[in-house]
Amino acid sequence: MASRMALEDSGFIKDVSNINYEKNLENRVRELEIELSMLKEIIAKYREELEYYKSQVEKLMAPPLIEATVIEVLDDERALVKSSSGPTLIVRILETIDKSKLKPGTSVALNQRGSTIVEILPRSEDPYVQAFEVIEKPNISYDDIGGLEQQIQELREAIELPLKNPHIFKILGIEPPKGVLLYGPPGCGKTLLAKAIAHETNATFIRLVASELAQKFIGEGARIVREVFELARKKAPSIILIDEIDAIAARRIDVGTSGEREIHRTLTQLLAEMDGFNPLDNVKIIATTNRLDILDPAILRPGRFDKIIEIPLPNTRGRYEILKIHTRKMPLAEDVDLVKIAQITEGATGADLKAICVEAALKALRENRFIVSMEDFNYAIKKVIKNRYRPYAQILSNNITAVMMYQ
Ligand SMILES: Nc1ncnc2c1ncn2[C@@H]1O[C@H](COP(=O)(O)OP(=O)(O)OP(=O)(O)O)[C@@H](O)[C@H]1O
Known part of the structure; x- marks a missing residue:
């Protein structure tokens, strides 16, 4: 203490x-x-x-914006647009907008007064852009098409010549065809040909898929056809490609249901547009079909699709040419024999041959090789045949004899 x-x-x-x-x-x-x-x-x-x-x-x-579709970019500050409410307008482009993305057919939002483009809308939201595709100048040339020399020649006479030299037809007093119908099995180069013609003539290429008009854009077909022709005239020279035209132009026994009536209205609009312009105008129409036999004869009348060209399955030489095109940039081993591949792929379409080349290259890549061998091609042929065709491959010792049939 x-x-x-x-x-x-x-x-x-x-x-x-x-x-x-x-x-x-x-x-x-x-x-x-x-x-x-x-x-x-x-x-x-x-x-x-x-x-x-x-x-x-x-x-x-915020006030609602107005949806519109670009028809043409006039200069850095202004564009011509078609507003969803109807009128065609010249509008300003907001400075912050990336002008390189503004193309004919691009879907945009206008401010509430409808005077300025304030936003570029995503592709998927725009029914017009889905309904047709606009390519200013496709980068496909005749060199990218294997075989089909005669068909190219016929198309050049029917489309390229009148677009480039309309006076020749005037001097001779003849009318070039307004529309050309390409028919044949799928994947043989119909679309490719149409794009190449547009490229060679410096034409705007507008692609309309008729089956989509009939299935996705119900009630809008006739309007979309009208818009496409309007755009083609504005962007002339133009080539309109109507893919799978049979979807709207098949012969019909009766047009009873409302869906049928709608498809008929779309076709009527198409025929009216074709009848309404001069064959020497700068707009040409190419239609494609796999089913020539079911088409309504009305579309084949003179002044409509009066030139019909068959695009058949490629023959051996055609297959060789197509293989050459699709292996142009491919490092090939010495044993790769394109003639042989062409010989054993009878019945293959151009699209099949492209798939075979891609598949062969992918196999080499998978095995860390940067050179594609004949073995890779043999594997690819079997794979593509197996995926697309019924049992047609007979493997004879080291050689593959593939007999392909078009389904
Ligand atoms: N003759 C050909 N030359 C080179 N490539 C070809 C040829 N035919 C088809 N191809 C290749 O196949 C692809 C599909 O061809 P394309 O779209 O032109 O066929 P299509 O006949 O229009 O078919 P669909 O009737 O299905 O529309 C082309 O992008 C091309 O790569």
Whole structure:
């Protein structure tokens, strides 16, 4: 007891409790600092959330924008558009818009006054863009087409010559065909030919898939056909490609259902558009079909699709030419014999031959080789045949004899 009193007198005990007290305080300060920084983080998070909700409210309160489709970009500041409400307008382009993305057919949003393009809409939201595709100048040339020399010649006479030298037809007093119908099995180069013709004539290429008009754009077919011809005239010289025309132009026994009536309206509009322009205008129409036999004779009348060209399955020489094109940039091993491949792929379409080349190259790549061998091609032929055809491959020792049949 006496010693404690002595310690107290000396101030030692007081010092010890002071030290503890200060330590406690320091700890508390540290705790509070941690709490403070946590609270700051929480506040920042709430601020962020608040900003987000504010922007959402602003968006909800903003006036609606107007949807439109670009017809033509006039210069850096202005474009011609067709607004979804009907009229064709010349509008300004907001400075922040990436002008390289504005093309005929691009779907855009106009501000509420309909005076300025303020946004480029994603492709999938635009029914027009899905309904037809516009390519200013396709980069396919005649060199990219294997075989089909005679068909190319006929197309050049029917389309390229009147587009490039209309006066020749005037001098001779004859009318070139307005429309050309290409028919034959799928994947043999019909679309490719149409694109090549557009390329060689520097024409705008507008592709309309008729089956989509009939299935996806119900109730809009006739309007879309009208718009396509309007656009083609504005962008002339132009080539309109109507793929799978049988979807809207098949012979019909009766047009009873509303769907049938709608398809008939689309066809009527197409025929009216074709009848309405001069054969020497700068707009040409190419249609394709796999089913010539089911077409309504009305579309084959003079002044409509009065030139019919068959695009058949390629023969051996055609297959060789197509293989040469699709292996043009491929490093081939010495044992690769394209003539042999052409001989054993009877019945293959151009699309099949392309698939065989791609498949062979992929096999080499999978095996870390940068050179494609005959073995890769043999594998690819079997694979493509197996995927697309019924059992037609007979493997005879090291040789493959593939007999392909068009389904
Ligand atoms: N004669 C050919 N020369 C080179 N490649 C070809 C040829 N035919 C087809 N191909 C290849 O096959 C692909 C498909 O051909 P394309 O789209 O022109 O066929 P299509 O006859 O229009 O078929 P579909 O009737 O299905 O539309 C082409 O992109 C091309 O790579």
